[in-house]
Amino acid sequence: MTERTNPITPAGFAALRAEYERLFAVERPAVVEIVSWAAGNGDRSENGDYIYGRQKLRAIDRELGRLSRKMKAAKVIDxxxxxxxxxxxxxxxxxxxxxxxxxxxxxxxxxxxxxxxxxxxxxxxxxxxxxxxxxxxxxxxxxxxxxxxxxxxxxxxxxx
Missing domain, CATH: 3.10.50.30 (Transcription elongation factor, GreA/GreB, C-terminal domain)
Structure with missing residues (x-):
């Protein structure tokens, strides 16, 4: 499978990078903190905060991977x-x-x-x-x- 480059404007690339950095630096640490707190509350099988937090963490990680792939394939054209x-x-x-x-x-x-x-x-x-x-x-x-x-x-x- 050949890797396809994706043309993007400098402003479009900056928006992708800003979204990636927001998820990585703000959203993900906040969810990790909630999951850590919830994990310390004992039984995880019925702990809604823990279960929901893990699902949200997986969704954030998938989005970070998607954005990373897009930025890697992007060819910035001014x-x-x-x-x-x-x-x-x-x-x-x-x-x-x-x-x-x-x-x-x-x-x-x-x-x-x-x-x-x-x-x-x-x-x-x-x-x-x-x-x-x-x-x-x-x-x-x-x-x-x-x-x-x-x-x-x-x-x-x-x-x-």
């Missing part, structure tokens, strides 16, 4: 350093218009930082895949569950 600003690449904010001239603005970010409600679409989403490499004026067709939809690239911007 969109402000993009040399070719006339085409759509990682980090671009793209204004697209459909056949009815309804415009939509999307920013191509890492899959871990995608939030469609905020206009942040994951690098591997169907729309991002068809927009990659496009220039202003290009028509791109994306296959959606409801059928094919054509978009025209109206504007491309990069931060910085």
């Amino acid at each position: 969109p402000t350093q993009q040399p070719d600003r006339n085409r759509v690449f990682f980090g671009a904010t793209v204004t697209i218009a459909d056949e009815d001239d309804n415009q939509r603005k999307v920013t191509l970010v890492g899959d871990d930082e995608a939030d469609a409600g905020q206009g942040l679409i994951g690098w591997n989403s169907p729309l991002a895949r068809v927009l990659r490499g496009a220039s202003v004026g290009d028509l791109r067709t994306v296959q959606l569950p409801a059928g094919a939809k054509e978009w025209e690239v109206v504007e491309i911007r990069y931060p910085g």
